[in-house]
Amino acid sequence: MHASPDSYDRIPALLRELRPTGVTLLADPAVARHAVTRAVREGIARAGITPTRALTPADGSVRSVETLASRLSPGELIVGVGGGSTLDLAKLAATAHRRPELLRYLTSPQRSGLIALPEAWQEPAPVLAVPTTLGTGTEAGQVACFTHGSAKRIAMGRCLKPVAALRTAEATETLPPSLVMDGALEAVFRTVIPYSSDTVDLPEQDEAAEQIAVGLLTAGDELARHLAQGLPAPAPTRLLLARLSAESQLGHINVGRNPYAVKCWAIANELSTVLGVAKMRAVCALWPAVWRRALDGDVRFGSADRIDRLWRRLRHQVPWLAPEPEDGLRRLMQRWRTDRTLPLTPPLRREIALRSVRAWGAGLPTLAKLSADDITALLAEATEPPSADGSPTLLLAG
Numbered sequence: 001m002h003a004s005p006d007s008y009d010r011i012p013a014l015l016r017e018l019r020p021t022g023v024t025l026l027a028d029p030a031v032a033r034h035a036v037t038r039a040v041r042e043g044i045a046r047a048g049i050t051p052t053r054a055l056t057p058a059d060g061s062v063r064s065v066e067t068l069a070s071r072l073s074p075g076e077l078i079v080g081v082g083g084g085s086t087l088d089l090a091k092l093a094a095t096a097h098r099r100p101e102l103l104r105y106l107t108s109p110q111r112s113g114l115i116a117l118p119e120a121w122q123e124p125a126p127v128l129a130v131p132t133t134l135g136t137g138t139e140a141g142q143v144a145c146f147t148h149g150s151a152k153r154i155a156m157g158r159c160l161k162p163v164a165a166l167r168t169a170e171a172t173e174t175l176p177p178s179l180v181m182d183g184a185l186e187a188v189f190r191t192v193i194p195y196s197s198d199t200v201d202l203p204e205q206d207e208a209a210e211q212i213a214v215g216l217l218t219a220g221d222e223l224a225r226h227l228a229q230g231l232p233a234p235a236p237t238r239l240l241l242a243r244l245s246a247e248s249q250l251g252h253i254n255v256g257r258n259p260y261a262v263k264c265w266a267i268a269n270e271l272s273t274v275l276g277v278a279k280m281r282a283v284c285a286l287w288p289a290v291w292r293r294a295l296d297g298d299v300r301f302g303s304a305d306r307i308d309r310l311w312r313r314l315r316h317q318v319p320w321l322a323p324e325p326e327d328g329l330r331r332l333m334q335r336w337r338t339d340r341t342l343p344l345t346p347p348l349r350r351e352i353a354l355r356s357v358r359a360w361g362a363g364l365p366t367l368a369k370l371s372a373d374d375i376t377a378l379l380a381e382a383t384e385p386p387s388a389d390g391s392p393t394l395l396l397a398g
Contacts, residue, residue, distance in 0.1 A: 006167060011043030011128075014164055020126065021075035025051040026068070026090050028082025031132050036171045037081050040130055044079065051079065056086040061147045062106050068093035069100075077126045077163075081171075083133035088144035091160045094125045099159070106155060107148060113266060113359035114366065117157025127162040132171045134241055135183025135280075137190065139165035141249035151359065152273045167242045169235035177227040180238070181336045182280045184220030187245035188213060189283055194254050195310060196294065197261035197302045209253040210310060214317040215244045217332075221318070224336045260365035263301060264290045267367075267375060270355045274348065284333055284340035289382040292326050300369050344383035349376050 015023070023044050027037050032055060044051045054071070057064045068089065072078070076097070080090030096102045105115055129139035138144070142161040145154050172180075195209045219241040223233045247253075268282035275282070294302030311325040320335075322328035333340055344352075353375035361367030367375070 008039040008043045008166070008168065011040065011166070012047040014128070015044065015047040015049065015077070018077060018126075018128075018163065020049075020077035022073055022077070023049050023051040024054055024068075024072060024076060024078050026054045026056060026078055026080045026082075026086060028056045028086045028132065031082055034132070034174070036130065036132060036168070039170070040079060040081055040166075056082055056089055059147060060085050060089060060145070062103065064089060065092045065096055065106070065146060066103055069096035069103075072097040075126075077128060079128045079130065080162075081130040081132060083131065084136040084138050084145070087127070087129045087131060087136075087138045087162070088146065090127045090129065091125045091138075091144045091162060092146060092155065094127045095121075095159050098123075098126070102155075106146065106153075111358050112364055113151070113153050113269060114364075115153060115155040117155060117159060119158070121157055121159035123159060124161045124163040125159060127164075129162040129165040130171060131165070131167060131242065133175065133183055134172055134180060134238065135186035135245055137187065137245040137247075137249035139167070140246035142251075150273075151355075152269055153359075154269075165246070167239060167246070169239050172238050172242070173232070173235065175233075177233070178337070178339075180223055180227065180233050181220070181338055182278070183245070184216065184223060184241055185284065185333070185336060185338050186280050187241060187248060188216045188220065189280075189287065190245075191216060191248040191253070192310060193262050193264055193287070194257055196291070196307045197263065198257045199261075199299055199303045199306070200257070201306070202256050205253050205255055205257065206306075209248075210313045212244055212248055212253065213310070213314060216241065216248075217314060217318045217321075219244065220336065221320070228337075260368065261302070263360075263367055263370065266360040267352075267356050267378070270352050270359065271342070271379070274352050274355065275342065275344070277342070281339060281342065284338055285342040285382045286378070288326050288329050288340075289378055291329060292381070293378065295326060300374075342383045343385060344379060345385060346380075349379040349383070352379060 025041060031037055078090040078094045080087045131139045139162055142158050143154055143156045144160050191209055191213045219237050222237050226233055264286050268286050272279045272282040290301050291307055294307055295304045307325050315321045322331045353372040356375050357372050361370055
C-alpha cells in the first residue's frame with residue numbers, strides 16, 4: 001500500500017506516482033456535492049486528469065459491481081468518496097475489472113456468507129479510498145460487503161485492500177452525532193471481539209489489541225463528551241479515531257487467531273438483513289448477550305478469562321468503565337447514546353437463526369457447534385418482543 005496522503009494537496013503527487021490511465025470518481029450521493037468531493041475532484045484535476053463521475057447505487061449488489069467494472073478502462077483508478085458501501089463497491093469493481101473471474105466467485109451457488117478469494121491474488125485494488133464515515137476501517141481492510149439475492153455477504157482477500165487512502169477531518173465534519181458514536185463503537189467492537197472470541201493467548205497481538213482498544217475508548221469518550229454538550233466533535237480526535245480504526249483492519253493484531261471465532265458478527269449480519277437496520281444496531285443488541293454467554297463459561301462464544309483480562313486492562317486506563325464487563329458494555333453504549341433497541345417476534349428469531357445456520361454454520365466454520373436452537377435462545381436474550389399495541393418495546397441501554 002502506498003503511503004496515504006493526509007491532505008488534498010497531496011493527491012496530484014500520489015496520482016503521478018500511481019500513473020493511472022484514467023480516474024473514475026465514485027461518490028456517495030449524500031456527499032456528491034460536499035466540499036470533500038469538490039476538493040478531491042480539484043486534486044485530480046491538478047494532476048492533469050479529468051475524472052469520469054459516478055454515483056454509488058443504493059443496492060450494493062453484484063450487478064452494481066459488474067456495471068461499474070464494465071465502465072473502467074485498463075489501468076484506471078477508482079477514487080471512492082463515501083462510507084463503507086461506496087468504498088466496498090469501489091474495491092470490488094476495481095478488482096473485478098482487473099480479474100473478471102471475481103464475479104464468478106461472488107455469484108457461484110453456495111450457502112456460505114464468507115467468500116474467500118484466492119491467496120495468489122496479491123496486488124492491491126487500484127482504489128484511492130476517501131472515507132466520509134468513521135469506524136468501518138474499510139479504507140485499510142481487505143474485505144468488502146455486497147448483496148446477492150436476498151443476502152448480505154462478505155468477500156475477503158488481499159486484492160481488496162486499496163492501494164491508498166486519504167483521511168481528512170473535513171471528510172467527517174458533517175457526520176451526525178449518532179453516526180460518529182456508532183463509528184467509534186464499531187471500531188472498538190472490531191478490535192476487541194476477535195480478542196475475546198478466541199481462547200488462545202497471543203502476548204504480542206493481545207498487547208497491540210489492548211492498546212488500540214484503549215485509544216479508541218479514550219478518543220470515543222472525548223467525542224461523546226463534546227457531542228453531549230452540543231459541541232462539534234473535535235477534528236483531531238476524529239482523525240485519531242479514524243487512524244486507530246484503520247489500524248485494527250491491518251491484520252497484525254489478529255495474526256495467529258482463529259479467523260472463525262467471531263460469531264457475533266455473522267449473526268448480526270443476518271439480523272440486520274432481515275430487519276433492514278444498520279449493522280451496528282444489531283451488533284449492539286447481540287454483543288452483551290454474547291459476552292454474557294462467554295462469561296458463564298460457554299467457550300463457543302469466547303473466553304471468560306480473556307474478557308476479564310481485557311476489561312481489567314481497559315478499566316485501568318479508562319477508569320469510568322463499570323467493573324463487570326457485561327454491565328460495563330451496556331453502560332458504555334448508554335454513555336455514548338448508542339441505540340441497541342431491537343424488538344423481535346419469536347417467529348422472526350427462528351427465521352434469523354435458521355438463516356444464520358445456513359450461511360455460517362451446519363458444517364461451515366464460523367458458527368460451528370451452534371444450532372438454530374442455540375441462536376434462537378441468544379436472540380431471545382438480546383432482543384425484546386414488540387409491545388401488545390404493535391409499537392416497539394423500549395430496551396434501555398444500561
